[in-house]
Amino acid sequence: MNKWNRSAMLCGMLLTLMCGANSQAAEKSKPQAAFEQLASLVGEWKGVQDGTGTEITLTYTLTADDSVLMEESRPVKGPAMITMFSVDRDHLVATHYCSARNQPQMATGTITDPQKNVLSFSLVRVTGMNTPQDWHNTALEMHLEDKDHLSQIWSWEYKGKKGTTGFHFSRIRT
Numbered sequence: 001m002n003k004w005n006r007s008a009m010l011c012g013m014l015l016t017l018m019c020g021a022n023s024q025a026a027e028k029s030k031p032q033a034a035f036e037q038l039a040s041l042v043g044e045w046k047g048v049q050d051g052t053g054t055e056i057t058l059t060y061t062l063t064a065d066d067s068v069l070m071e072e073s074r075p076v077k078g079p080a081m082i083t084m085f086s087v088d089r090d091h092l093v094a095t096h097y098c099s100a101r102n103q104p105q106m107a108t109g110t111i112t113d114p115q116k117n118v119l120s121f122s123l124v125r126v127t128g129m130n131t132p133q134d135w136h137n138t139a140l141e142m143h144l145e146d147k148d149h150l151s152q153i154w155s156w157e158y159k160g161k162k163g164t165t166g167f168h169f170s171r172i173r174t
Contacts, residue, residue, distance in 0.1 A: 029087075029090075030090070030111040030112065030113075030114045031087045031088075031089070031090055031091055031092055031111040031114070032087055032114075033111075033114030033115075034092055034108075034111045034114040034116075034119065035069070035085070035086070035087045035092060037114065037115070037144065038069050038085055038092070038119070038142075038144075039062055039066070039069050040144075040147065041060040041069070041071075041144075041150065042060045042061060042062060042069075042174065043059075043060060043171055043172075043173050043174040044057065044058070044059050044060075044171070044172050044173040045057065045058040045059075045060070045150060045169040045170065045171050045172060046058075046169065046170060046172050047150075047167050047168050047169030047170065048167070048168060049075075049165060049166070049167050050165065050166035050167065050168070051165075051166075054075055054076065054077070055075070055076040056073060056074065056075050056076070056167060056169075057073075057074045058071055058072065058073055058074075058150075058169055059071070059072045059074075060072075064086075067086060067087070068084055068085065068086045069084070069085040069086070070082060070083075070084055070085075071083040071084075071085070078099065079099040080099075081096065081097060081098055081099050082096075082097040083095065083096045083097070083140075084097075088107065090110045090111060091107050091108045091109060091110055091111055092107065092108045092111065092119065092121070093105065093106065093107045093108075093121075093124075094106045094107070094121045094140060096137055096140070098136070098137065100134065100135045100136065101128055102126055102127065102128035102129045102134065102135075102136050103126065103127045103128050104123055104125075104126045104136050104137045104138065105123075105124045105125050105126070105127070106121035106122055106123050106124060106137075106139065106140055107121060107122065107124050108120060108121055108122075109122075117143065117144045117145065118141060118142065118143050118144070119141070119142045119144075120139070120140075120141050121139060121140040121141075121142075122138075122139050123137075123138045123139060133158070133159045133160065134158070135156065135157075135158040136156065136157060136158075137154050137155065137156050138155045138156060138157050138162070139154070139155035140152060140153070140154055140155070141153040147171070148170055148171040149168075149169070149170055149171070150168075150169045150170075150171075151166065151167065151168050151169070152166070152167045152169075153165070153166050153167075154166075154167075
């Protein structure tokens with residue numbers, strides 16, 4: 001094989017390797033695909049809290065160059081709360097800015113099925129609490145039922161007692 005043929009063959013192999021690497025890099029990660037499913041919630045939602053019937057409006061918006069989904073929760077009576085969702089390596093994280101004036105930080109496990117309709121976030125840590133007995137959320141389950149229906153189950157702890165509160169929402173505007 002002459003020098004030119006070897007050079008051409010080497011260039012062809014390098015080009016093939018580079019193109020293959022670029023196409024793999026262009027594929028979405030599983031956590032990014034799961035985040036995009038969450039981002040489909042962008043818009044306004046109306047719902048109620050289980051047991052009390054308290055009406056709540058959720059507004060979802062993307063921010064930070066579409067890398068963070070912000071949920072604003074506004075009960076008819078009471079202060080608004082914010083939850084921020086983002087990707088962190090192989091999982092999703094949620095930081096909830098609670099009206100109890102604390103900030104539970106929760107994460108999913110490793111995302112293995114980005115099309116799963118239930119996302120479960122578990123407590124990683126809480127900032128802003130005066131004592132471990134203070135009211136704080138400890139988990140969030142989001143059930144993406146279809147493009148216009150969403151349910152949430154928030155787990156909480158207060159003075160050693162644990163419980164859950166459920167919410168059901170319907171989309172009213174995209």
